[in-house]
Amino acid sequence: MNTPKQRNRDWSIEVTGSPRDALTDSSEDGWDWGSPLPAFPQTQQQQPPQPKSASVEAGDAEIQDHPGYFSGILDKATRSPFPDGVPHLSVAGYRRLYDENFGSLRGAHFIIHQHDHPIAGTHYDLRLQINETSSASWAIMYGLPGDPNSQRLMRNATETRVHCLWNHLIETASIHTGSLLIWDTGTYTVLERRSKHAPAEDPDSQQSDSSQESDASKLTEQEKLHRAFQDRKIRIRLHGTRLPHNYVLNLRLTTHEDAAGRAKAERKPTGRRRRRRPAIQQAKNFTPLAMTSSSDNNSDSSSSPQNNRDIGPSKRKKKTEEGEADEDAEGVLEPVEEAKADISAMEKELRELEDETVRRTNAYIGATNTINSVHQRKWYLSLDRQACGFDKKRRHGRVVWEKQDETTAEDDGTGRHRLRYPFYVKGSEVERSVVTGRQGADVLKDEGVVGFVPRKGWRAVLR
Known part of the structure; x- marks a missing residue:
């Protein structure tokens, strides 16, 4: 008596006609297998949103x-x-x-x-x-x-x-x-x-003046x-x-x-600790916006980047050992929550180095x-x-x-x-x-x- 595996080896499939005839033969549902296969819709990759x-x-x-x-x-x-x-x-x-x-x-x-x-x-x-x-x-x-x-x-x-x-x-x-x-x-x-204090022009020195203008x-x-x-x-x-x-x-x-x-x-940036929140606000767990300002700002210095944050990397707060937000050297309006953001130690270090480079060179990154x-x-x-x-x-x-x-x-x-x-x-x-x-x-x-x-x-x- 043959085992199941032996019986499986005895199976065979008989195909009449050429393989091409089998492909071109129309099926019961009317589909012509000789026609090109339909193009299946490809999943389009979503492009990342354009930054603001x-x-x-x-x-x-x-x-x-x-x-x-x-x-x-x-x-x-x-x-x-x-x-x-x-x-x-x-x-x-x-x-x-x-x-x-x-x-x-x-x-x-x-x-x-x-x-x-x-x-x-x-x-x-x-x-x-x-x-x-x-x-x-x-x-x-x-x-x-x-x-x-x-x-x-x-x-x-x-x-x-x-x-x-x-x-x-x-x-x-x-x-x-x-x-x-x-x-x-x-x-x-x-x-x-x-200069208004410059001497009057000497006709004899016209040649030297023209050479200077040429240079x-x-x-x-x-x-x-x-x-x-x-x-x-x-x-x-x-x-x-x-x-x-x-x-x-x-x-x-x-x-x-x-x-x-x-x-x-040449002065090193010195931060002032922001004022503590009132006890009532602390009890209500209210988080206000922290507004930092430079210690040497005045009404006429409003155009400085310490106030206006013209162009450049975002300015971020640091924490003192007591957990309070220090004043940022560039002085901008930012939420306190950003100081509490869960960022890696490497990212914090890169941000500090970037801000220090901007201050030291007086030039934004790039x-x-x-x-x-x-x-x-x-x-x-x-x-x-x-x-x-x-x-x-x-x-x-x-x-x-x-x-x-x-x-x-x-x-x-x-x-x-x-x-x-x-x-x-x-x-x-x-x-x-x-x-x-x-x-x-x-x-x-x-x-x-x-x-x-x-x-x-x-x-x-x-x-």
Whole structure:
């Protein structure tokens, strides 16, 4: 008697016709097995969500193509139709302007950001390209001057951190940093600065003067800016979209402010322990927001990154041995819960090293401080009235500055509607972006920011 295994070996299958006939034979259900097999739906891999622009700006998220990423955001946010009478530079034109300067030793890009910060208030950040990938930055409380006869022609301009050049592309908002929009952008030219104490020109020395001018003409704008920066006297012409033609500024750093700024920068950051919560709040287990501030902040230093956290890695609190949150060296508004976040010891160490590197080099991660910028030095910014085309005249017993040529049109023929003298910077409730046409409130809305509380008391300089 055969076993089951033996019987299995005796099984056989008889196939009539060729194997191809078997494949092409139609089955009872009508399917033609000779036709191509159906394509089964493939499971699509879900793409990770695109990071928020505020996260990229803060250094919490990394991307590879900054121009492409921010150009896409600007393009979607551009108002259509664009607000009438507002200077306008298209997103494509802005991208082209940026690409022509980024990565170039001859690049001379500038940006003026309007920054409406909840603690620092509204201020304007002037950033000038200093190398292929970085820019030096000054925070100006009332914006750029536009009235040659203004009683507040001179403004304080505080040095902030050196930024990555891709920060020039940003328009973003968050509840902690407020809104940031592009007020103006373009290229700059550094002009030779002549001291008022210099002797009169000698006709016999024209040849030597011309040779000096020839040597200066061989320098790039970055090299000229570096030399002027070291001399603490910068005379610069801004070729923007909004500003009038032939707009020239003077930036000056006094010896006293230079010494004071360097001494402040050499101090080690000291944190103040925040006040204890009231007993009633402790009983209710209520966790308020912790607002840190620098020990040397004042009303006029609102434009410093210790208050405004312009661009760069997120600032995080540390804990003392008693469990209380110390003041962060950069001074920003953050929830106490972030200090209690469950992060690894390695991540904590990396964050501390990153913040220490930013403080030591005065440059955010990815930027290079090749100009020897010093954090929080106070410069003085003013309108160069003569270079802007104004003459000094006496009218009714007082000296006034009048424009030499009054034929400058409001529209330069490109539809940009440039500003005309005198002009005044009127703040976040009035000013619009030259790229997207948005106001600060529009940027907050587009970024989904809810509950932002601006600082009150900011007033434009209108005289």
